[in-house]
Amino acid sequence: MIHNYLIGSGVFYNKNKGGDQQLNLQAMAKDRNQIAELKKLIREELKECNSILWPKVCEMQSTEKGLEKIEELIIRNIAEEGMGIGSAIALIEQELGHQQ
Numbered sequence: 001m002i003h004n005y006l007i008g009s010g011v012f013y014n015k016n017k018g019g020d021q022q023l024n025l026q027a028m029a030k031d032r033n034q035i036a037e038l039k040k041l042i043r044e045e046l047k048e049c050n051s052i053l054w055p056k057v058c059e060m061q062s063t064e065k066g067l068e069k070i071e072e073l074i075i076r077n078i079a080e081e082g083m084g085i086g087s088a089i090a091l092i093e094q095e096l097g098h099q100q
Helices: 002-009 021-047 055-060 064-081 085-098
Strands: none
Touching: 021 064, 021 085, 055 064, 055 085, 064 085
16 A cells, blocks of 8 residues: 555546546545654654764754654655655755755
């Protein structure tokens, strides 16, 4: 299920436009489930946050608001760029480092 999301059939690339409303509602529910599953995977990855490699991400995820923002950024990178979770975290760390 997540594999399909990662290769671009997730909520950002939902090709099911128009047609039967029930099918659209089912597709939306499936997309929400995929995003929820992806968020679980992201949180698992961030549980073992290495403050030497990702100091800014580790600090940011210490608050619920910061964690939600990181999840959003990671999901966007996965959906738009096809990145893995670790690569997305590394990119976010790099971007946060450049903002100083």
